Amino acid sequence: MRLEYFQLIDRIETMDAQGGTIVCRATIPTESTVFEGHFPGHPLMPGVLLLECMAQTGGHMILARNNYDKMAFLAQADRAKFRSFIVPGDVLDVHSKLTHEGSGYAVCEARILKDGKTVADAEIRYRVLPFPSPELREKMLEFVRSVGHTGVA
Amino acid sequence: MSDTFDAIADIIAETCNIERDTITPESHSIDDLGIDSLDFLDVTFAIDKKFGIKMPVEAWMKEVNEGRASTEDYFIMANLAAKIDELRAAKA
Numbered sequence: 001m002r003l004e005y006f007q008l009i010d011r012i013e014t015m016d017a018q019g020g021t022i023v024c025r026a027t028i029p030t031e032s033t034v035f036e037g038h039f040p041g042h043p044l045m046p047g048v049l050l051l052e053c054m055a056q057t058g059g060h061m062i063l064a065r066n067n068y069d070k071m072a073f074l075a076q077a078d079r080a081k082f083r084s085f086i087v088p089g090d091v092l093d094v095h096s097k098l099t100h101e102g103s104g105y106a107v108c109e110a111r112i113l114k115d116g117k118t119v120a121d122a123e124i125r126y127r128v129l130p131f132p133s134p135e136l137r138e139k140m141l142e143f144v145r146s147v148g149h150t151g152v153a
Numbered sequence: 154m155s156d157t158f159d160a161i162a163d164i165i166a167e168t169c170n171i172e173r174d175t176i177t178p179e180s181h182s183i184d185d186l187g188i189d190s191l192d193f194l195d196v197t198f199a200i201d202k203k204f205g206i207k208m209p210v211e212a213w214m215k216e217v218n219e220g221r222a223s224t225e226d227y228f229i230m231a232n233l234a235a236k237i238d239e240l241r242a243a244k245a
Contacts, residue, residue: 075194102201103210105194125194 001053003032008053009060009094011148017064020098024057024147026112028090035088045086050120051077054110058096058124060144062106065098068141072106072126080122090114096124104128157204157241158234164199168192178231183224206240 001010009024016022028045035043052074059072086092093113100107106128111121131137158178165182166173169192182188188196197208213236216222226232 075191100198100201102197102207103212105197107198125198127194 001026001029003029003034003049006052007143008049008056009147012060012144013093013148015061015064017061020061020065020101022057022061022096024060024094026053026092026094028086028088028092030088032088043088045088045090047080047082047120050082050086050112051080051122051124053092053094054096054112054120054122055124055126057094058098058106058108058110059126060147061096061098061108062126062128063140063144065101066128068137068144069130070128071131071136071140072128074124075105075127076125078123078125080120082120084114084117084119086112086114086119092119099123155234155238157237158230160203161196161200161234161237162230164203165196168195168199176230178229178234180230181225182228182230182233184228200237204237204241206237206244208237208240 001008009026011025013023013025034046034049038044038046055074055077062072063070091114094110095113096108096110098106099109104127106126108124108126109121110124111118113119162173162176165171165176165186165188169186169188171186176186180186182193197210201207213222213227217224217227227236
């Protein structure tokens with residue numbers, strides 16, 4: 001996880017793009033400037049970044065379903081719950097499951113597990129749009145290759 | 154008024170916090186009711202779920218952007234209800 005670059009997952013563990021499921025691994029860094037402010041003397045992973053972590057996980061699956069021709073943009077989060085404190089060094093498994101695919105949008109149920117226990121969950125909606133620039137598409141493909149999705153040439 | 158119109162008017166009223174009585178078959182969902190793109194995404198999701206369809210909003214917008222249709226064709230409430238009925242019939 002590279003918090004400062006907004007890369008909230010480390011690798012794709014399993015993905016069934018057609019079936020609409022994905023699991024990613026995310027390890028909270030032991031040090032980050034984020035923790036200097038959140039909070040001084042009591043470092044906690046911000047809930048908003050856990051939400052982003054869930055959004056990125058589902059986003060990778062949506063990209064794969066669309067053959068990396070479309071980008072998934074976070075549009076809405078419902079029923080987001082942060083059930084436990086997440087601290088530097090925690091190792092998380094982030095699950096996302098597609099529950100609806102509409103025209104130009106998609107909906108996923110996501111949850112984060114730590115040691116097998118759900119620590120956060122949310123329903124996340126995405127706008128699914130053609131990549132607005134070739135540079136963004138190439139950067140996304142670069143990142144996807146780096147996190148272990150072998151289906152990307 | 155059709156059952157479909159009533160159903161989508163109820164969805165819009167609840168989703169977008171609009172007085173149900175102000176939504177008529179002649180209302181333009183964007184110009185008159187002021188539904189923004191995020192609320193419209195919500196409305197689309199609710200309609201898709203309720204009727205078990207996939208409203209082809211991308212294809213509709215493509216037609217509008219290419220000048221082959223007007224927004225009124227799809228976003229006047231009565232027309233939207235008719236399009237949804239067509240999608241339901243095609244699915245049956």
